[in-house]
Amino acid sequence: MHKPRSSMLLIVSPILFLSFLCALAFLLKPPKESPNPLQGRRAISLKSTLVEGVEKPKNAGTHQLEVPPPKQQSPPHPTPPPGSCLVSPNFPAQVSRFCPEKTDLKDYALPNASWCPDMLSLYQEFLEKTKADGWIKLPSFKSNRDHIQGLKLPSGLAVTSDKSEWRIFTRCIQVDGQGYEYVIFFHPSKKKSVCLFQPGPYLEGAPGFAHGGSLAAMMDETFSKTAYLAGEGLFTLNLSIRFKNLIPVGSLAVLNVDVEKIEDQKLYMSCVAQSKDQQTVYAKSSGIFLQLQLEEESSQ
Amino acid sequence: MHKPRSSMLLIVSPILFLSFLCALAFLLKPPKESPNPLQGRRAISLKSTLVEGVEKPKNAGTHQLEVPPPKQQSPPHPTPPPGSCLVSPNFPAQVSRFCPEKTDLKDYALPNASWCPDMLSLYQEFLEKTKADGWIKLPSFKSNRDHIQGLKLPSGLAVTSDKSEWRIFTRCIQVDGQGYEYVIFFHPSKKKSVCLFQPGPYLEGAPGFAHGGSLAAMMDETFSKTAYLAGEGLFTLNLSIRFKNLIPVGSLAVLNVDVEKIEDQKLYMSCVAQSKDQQTVYAKSSGIFLQLQLEEESSQ
Structure with a gap:
């Protein structure tokens, strides 16, 4: 229940953006009366006049909102955030803010007893690389709500204070080893990531996998x-996956993600998920993400 | 702890198939010694000489196993399963076996207090359609292991008896409304499904969605x-998704799935996820699945 003092990012920008869209939506049409406090929320469109090649919906109604044009790159926060960063000050602002040195929030991307030897050894290997090779270990809090501290949200659409009710999907299962175990390392200058992923028995599809x-x-x-x-x-915007082999529950899958290009406000990325020894490819995928810049709290 | 008497299907065939592959894998190479009981499992390949257009891995090692050719369609179980079915006996065997009339297993695809009014009303609507229009409400047990009763598994590779440790991913969260709430209706002759899906607060990405x-x-x-x-x-084999709008947590998304064609042992399917009033498309996707026939327990 400690309030973190350091300002952090993450889906920070998405939040501001969503909030802005939601504010527009609320102005356009009040939410329906609903006995469920979660109901009445509006769908948020991922489309924009700025996004080329995205299909226009057949029934675009009042839910369809346009994405505002992105702002020009503004300098990071005028004053440094309360918590200084573990990463180089030369990194982009969003990277520095993403990795607060001081926080009371639990980081779920740390080893626990359920981690298999492969996962532990590769984690240690990448941890060494954070000291000299430019890699950064990303923290992982239980909710994206924890990552948006210090960011400006439109009034009336502030995130609810009851944090315990919400969880980021990939941290939805609390018992160590039962669900998602993962840690992401990111290399800013290479624009690539490595995710060490160990699926638990609650992530099962076919028995054992x-x-x-x-x-x-x-x-x-x-x-x-x-x-x-x-x-x-x-x-x-897009996620496309080709599955090759099933991942045994409890074993390690290494996801190598690369940003292939950034064009027309979209990031094009690729991913290969494979075993530690690279002998077994589990799946290959591509993803396209929409770019948007958002602002920080002016008071911070 | 009641042992279900009725024989059921589901990922039944995949299980047999996986088991067969695993048996082969075990013969080819013993699992590594591992302190984690879940480790040492082998990856199972989804590729086959039968599957066209699937890329050959660069480092195909001993993990790479070939899918055996499918058997010719054999008549369903020689004797009817212990539990008779709610569905017409004219339906394919796998459909009848999938829907046992009598079972002690909990069906998670039933309404609970967390369901929003939209989900409840559409559920009732489709339930009416099961009486005359050929729709079937699919049961949903906590694990695919519960769906494979009565199916033959190779000796030495039987599914572990500790069922409580395993959960199908989409039933990984036990508290009503916190995670996945969904029910699937299937129409055998039209080869289509409708899934009513209500994401809970533990499935969050951007706050509130x-x-x-x-x-x-x-x-x-x-x-x-x-x-x-x-x-x-x-x-x-393939899953490709185009995201259009974010789904508010606690609201209903209706997934309409169609089998577009079955060709070269592959099923090609499409899905549109949208709001109940069809005014908001959340996402569109396509999926390709590999066909394989498997056998039932001869003793049943």
């Missing part, structure tokens, strides 16, 4: 963090 | 059940 959907979600999440940190990519 | 990966997994799971029941499609 990870559900294809659990890998799809892990890929989407790794793409998402990479897209944001490499180029303020916020929303998944 | 479902994670793209949670929708991807829901699509994969709906494709999976549809593929099996419509044509014994067992494994996801």
Whole structure:
């Protein structure tokens, strides 16, 4: 219940953007009366006049909102955030803010007793690379709500204070080893990420093997963090996966993500998920994310 | 702890198939010694000489196993399963076996207090259609292991008896409304499905909205059940998603799945996820599944 003092990013920008869209939506049409407090929320469009090649919906109604044009790159926060960063000050602002040195929030991307030897050894290997090779270990809090501290949200659409009710999907299962175990390392200058992923027995599809959907979600999440940190990519527009082999529950899958290009406000990324020894390819995928810049809290 | 008497299907065939492959894998190479009981499992290849257009891995090692050719359609079980079916006996065997009339297993695809009014009303609407229009409500047990009762598994590779440790990914969260709420209706002759999906707060991506990966997994799971029941499609080969709008947590998304064609042992399917009023398209996707026939327990 400690309030983190450091300002952090993540899906930070998406939040501001969503909030802005939601504010517009609320102005356009009040939410329907609903006995469920979660209901009445509006769908947010990922489309924009700025996004080329995105199909126009047949029934675009009042839900269809246009994405505002992105702002020009503004200098990062005028004053440094409360918590200084573990990463070089030369990194993009969103990278520095993503990795607060001081926080009371639990980082779920740390080893626990459920991690298999392959995962532990590769984690240590990449941890060494953070000291000299430019890699960064990304923290992973239980909700994206925890990553948006210090960011400006439109009044009336502030995120609810009851944090305990919400979880980022890939941290939805609390018991170590039962669900998602993963850690993401990111290399800012190379614009690439490596995700060490160990699916637990609650992520099962065919008995003994990870559900294809659990890998799809892990890929989407790794793409998402990479897209944001490499180029303020916020929303998944496309996700395409070719499955090759099933991942045994409890074993390690290594996801290698690369940003292939950034064009027309879109980030094009690729991913290969394979075993540690690279002898077994589990799946290959591509993802396209929409870029959007958002503002920070002016008071910070 | 009651042992279900009725024989059931589902990912039944995939299980047999996986088991067969695993048996081969075990013969080829013993699993490595591992302190984690879940480790040492082998990856199972989804590729086959029978599957066209699937890329050959660069480092295909001993893990790469070939899919055996499918058997010719054999008549269903020689004797009817213990539990008679709610569905017409004219339906394919895998459909009848999928829907046991009597079972002690909990069906998670039933309404609970967390369901929003839209989900409840559409559920009732489709339930009416099961009486005359040929629709079937699919049961949903906590694990695919519960769906394989009565199916033959190779000796030495039987599914572990500790069922409580395993969960199908889309039923990984136990508290009503927190995670996945969904029910799938299937129409055998039309080869189509409708999935009513309500994401809970543990499926969050951007604050207040479902994670793209949670929708991807829901699509994969709906494709999976549809593929099996419509044509014994067992494994996801491809999953491709175009995201259009974010789904508000707690609201209803309706997934309409169609089998477009069955060709070269592959099922080609499409899905549109949209709001109940069809005014907001959340995402469109396509999926390709590999067909394989498997055998039943001869003793049943």
